Amino acid sequence: MSTAAPGECLLEARGVTRRFGGLVAVDAVDLAVRRGSVHGLIGPNGAGKTTLLNLIAGVHRVGSGLLRFAAQDITRDSTAKRARAGIRRTFQNLKLFGEMTALENAAIGLHAQTHGGFFDAVFSTPRHRREERSIADRSMAALHFVGLAGLAQARADSLAYGHRRLLEIARAIVARPALLLLDEPAAGLNVTEAAHVSDLIARIRDEGTTVVLVEHHMDVVMRVSDEITVLNYGRRLAHGTPAQIQEHPAVIEAYLGRAAETDRAQA
Amino acid sequence: MAALIALPWVEPDKFALHVISLIAIASIAAMGLQVLLGYSGQLSIGQAAFYGIGAYTSAFLTAKLGVPFPLALIGAGVAAAIASLLMVPITRLTGAYLAVATLGFSIIVYLFIKNEEWLTGGSYGFIGIPRAELFGYVLRDPRSSYYLNVGVAAIVYFVFARIEGSRFARAINAIRQDADAARASGIRVTLLKSECFVIAAFVAGLAGSLYAHEVRYLAPNDFTFWKSIEILIMVVIGGVGSLAGAILGAAVVVGLPEYLRAIGDYRMLVFGAILIATMLFGEGGLAALVATLGRRLAVAMRLVPKLPASRKVAQ
Amino acid sequence: MGALSLSQFIDLVVGGLAIGCVYSLIALGFAMIMRATNIIHFAQGEVMMLGCMCGLTSLWLLPALPLPVVIAVGMASSGLIAVAMELAVYRTLRRRRVPIMNIITATVGMSILCINAARIIWGSEPLRFPELFATSAYEFGGVRISPQLFWIMVMGVAIMGALQLFLKHTPTGLAMQAVAQDQEAAQLMGANLTRMMAYTFAISGMMAGAAGIMLGSMFFAFFEMGFITGVKGFVAATLGGLGSIAGAMLGGILFGLIETFSTVFLSSAYKDGIGMILLIAILLVLPSGLVGLWHKRR
Numbered sequence: 011m012s013t014a015a016p017g018e019c020l021l022e023a024r025g026v027t028r029r030f031g032g033l034v035a036v037d038a039v040d041l042a043v044r045r046g047s048v049h050g051l052i053g054p055n056g057a058g059k060t061t062l063l064n065l066i067a068g069v070h071r072v073g074s075g076l077l078r079f080a081a082q083d084i085t086r087d088s089t090a091k092r093a094r095a096g097i098r099r100t101f102q103n104l105k106l107f108g109e110m111t112a113l114e115n116a117a118i119g120l121h122a123q124t125h126g127g128f129f130d131a132v133f134s135t136p137r138h139r140r141e142e143r144s145i146a147d148r149s150m151a152a153l154h155f156v157g158l159a160g161l162a163q164a165r166a167d168s169l170a171y172g173h174r175r176l177l178e179i180a181r182a183i184v185a186r187p188a189l190l191l192l193d194e195p196a197a198g199l200n201v202t203e204a205a206h207v208s209d210l211i212a213r214i215r216d217e218g219t220t221v222v223l224v225e226h227h228m229d230v231v232m233r234v235s236d237e238i239t240v241l242n243y244g245r246r247l248a249h250g251t252p253a254q255i256q257e258h259p260a261v262i263e264a265y266l267g268r269a270a271e272t273d274r275a276q277a
Numbered sequence: 278m279a280a281l282i283a284l285p286w287v288e289p290d291k292f293a294l295h296v297i298s299l300i301a302i303a304s305i306a307a308m309g310l311q312v313l314l315g316y317s318g319q320l321s322i323g324q325a326a327f328y329g330i331g332a333y334t335s336a337f338l339t340a341k342l343g344v345p346f347p348l349a350l351i352g353a354g355v356a357a358a359i360a361s362l363l364m365v366p367i368t369r370l371t372g373a374y375l376a377v378a379t380l381g382f383s384i385i386v387y388l389f390i391k392n393e394e395w396l397t398g399g400s401y402g403f404i405g406i407p408r409a410e411l412f413g414y415v416l417r418d419p420r421s422s423y424y425l426n427v428g429v430a431a432i433v434y435f436v437f438a439r440i441e442g443s444r445f446a447r448a449i450n451a452i453r454q455d456a457d458a459a460r461a462s463g464i465r466v467t468l469l470k471s472e473c474f475v476i477a478a479f480v481a482g483l484a485g486s487l488y489a490h491e492v493r494y495l496a497p498n499d500f501t502f503w504k505s506i507e508i509l510i511m512v513v514i515g516g517v518g519s520l521a522g523a524i525l526g527a528a529v530v531v532g533l534p535e536y537l538r539a540i541g542d543y544r545m546l547v548f549g550a551i552l553i554a555t556m557l558f559g560e561g562g563l564a565a566l567v568a569t570l571g572r573r574l575a576v577a578m579r580l581v582p583k584l585p586a587s588r589k590v591a592q
Numbered sequence: 593m594g595a596l597s598l599s600q601f602i603d604l605v606v607g608g609l610a611i612g613c614v615y616s617l618i619a620l621g622f623a624m625i626m627r628a629t630n631i632i633h634f635a636q637g638e639v640m641m642l643g644c645m646c647g648l649t650s651l652w653l654l655p656a657l658p659l660p661v662v663i664a665v666g667m668a669s670s671g672l673i674a675v676a677m678e679l680a681v682y683r684t685l686r687r688r689r690v691p692i693m694n695i696i697t698a699t700v701g702m703s704i705l706c707i708n709a710a711r712i713i714w715g716s717e718p719l720r721f722p723e724l725f726a727t728s729a730y731e732f733g734g735v736r737i738s739p740q741l742f743w744i745m746v747m748g749v750a751i752m753g754a755l756q757l758f759l760k761h762t763p764t765g766l767a768m769q770a771v772a773q774d775q776e777a778a779q780l781m782g783a784n785l786t787r788m789m790a791y792t793f794a795i796s797g798m799m800a801g802a803a804g805i806m807l808g809s810m811f812f813a814f815f816e817m818g819f820i821t822g823v824k825g826f827v828a829a830t831l832g833g834l835g836s837i838a839g840a841m842l843g844g845i846l847f848g849l850i851e852t853f854s855t856v857f858l859s860s861a862y863k864d865g866i867g868m869i870l871l872i873a874i875l876l877v878l879p880s881g882l883v884g885l886w887h888k889r890r
Binding site for chain 1: 451
């Protein structure tokens, strides 16, 4: 969908700030996401991770600062426009279309890649038939990829929680986006399910999609991220590989707590 | 389908045919609202505006300008559709705000119809609307107009039924359930919402034209917000989301008072109560009721195996 | 059109303020219900109308009834009717967690029910109120004001003032405000949700009833009077900022003035249209109303 070379910066945030009333949720944050990587975004509660994600997705308007995607300035673009340009996302609180089947939910992800409209449907034009077939095939492939192929005809709101999380991901990746924003995809999952999600994220990256991952499950983040940015109080605290972050004193103090430091001293 | 075609020969009662014509006309407007409310989730209580615009446009074209009926019919739909483009900014709104905005629009159109006497005859009404005429054949008796009205209603029904399961239907369904998630998937929400308004308006305009040529007299009082509410009642009673429900609802709202003169004055009272009851006891409306009864009957007659209670069926 | 003479101007201002008070009272009802339940109560105008009808009926039964009592009767009846609506229908719908659209549709149904019930009970002819006020104009430093409009303004302001005092200085009032802001927290503090909701509807109903009597005495009472005025009350509430009590009061007065002055420029046939256009304009341009604008500037 976009044309930045591998290893180059696919998504760039420069000095991005966002206020809500008197609270500065995101404070002059810089972020550089390399194409083909999984970029973790962590920080204590209220650090501004989800807000930053929402700013990238276009849910909130940036107060000041710049957002660049594939060398294009997207700071003023609407959510739908960014989605069409190749930025897809999942939601922390799951926003599935409950009344539709899993397959239909995934199919929505392909809406922007196709064109058939009202008249195409009424007259069953060749374009309509071609597209519907393609949509069905690709949606099924996406469900297969996340492991939900057997539940394709099940109503979304009848699915188990873990499956619903997977379905959100399926809907977001069906169009093979250049950038995938995952907002706590492992929230509420048990250890096995969380591991499955980690593997899934790695496979998504291997398919060519760049991933920004906001997560609280430390094992998921540390295991699958190539790079991590740490936020605290809306500001960027640290940036580096998982190993570097785990050793970073400021991060340990802010996030993992002094107890962890004491544990290490005694080890 | 065959039953509908054969009906006028079996039951040639002129009054009955006239009532069914009216039901068919109302159901066209109701089906339009169904696309708006049932499919895309936009509560519009202003459909009477487009119904009225269609009616007066068709009347004006045929009576004052001598335009042939088929063109006037399409013209009515087009006029209403063009008027609905004024609604495009409003489609940004949601929920009750959208509803009130459509109500406001409906009131403005009503005032226009009432005051611009030079165009519409104002409170004196628009008289002398010619009968519908197709290819030189004047529709003089209730039987011919029955075929016209039921025919157009059937066409509208089939057109809307065709879009089920399509990309378009999925998208507006998604918008109804979660507009933000739809946006995040790249759907142009406002554009699609507006499309639905245009479609509903066009269809309401068609209904208006048919109405004008069926009763051949128009008065502003036929196109107040009460008419909008009547159309809403049809959709709600019939079942929000069900195309067949819109027809059932129209049959109840238009047909019942004609046959139960006793209700007459209490008509709207009863409908108000039914509206509340439907909201309290289940929004499937008549369509769901019929479907449930039908299924129970089929199970009882062993035509269909009884579904185990634990399995959830995809709709 | 020409220039306005001073007395014409004063007439317009007084007329605008008086009808503005009426709109404010209705707008208050919308705002309170919106804050507490997040729904637009379509039947609010009908509550007003029923309060007016009941007040008028009491005057038929006891022609010597003084004005404050008539108003009290009107307010009491509309308050009770509003509570009945809440307890019989709305509360059940909320408990069932039906989608908001359904609740709004139910209020539309309630509106239809009330209008037609009123038509059956009181007939479809407009009904005049007997003379409630002195007929000769009051004079304030050379300015002549009709007593009716004068007293309507005074009563309107008095009622709104009383409401503010009630909300800010009584335990019940504070509890109602708490519920409007955060239902869960208020319940944890011991507020009885059902009762608070009932009070909310009762008070907004009472406001509407007072408005109804005022409106009825200014023009006349008839079964459909609630509909358009109800919509206009909603316009006023939105203009001020839906959900804001102060906004509702401000919006009502402002809208009353706008509407009255618009008759100078527009034919009166389109007078109702002004409100509709204003409504659409506000919803599109300034959805959080004047109060929202004020908050942004701070």
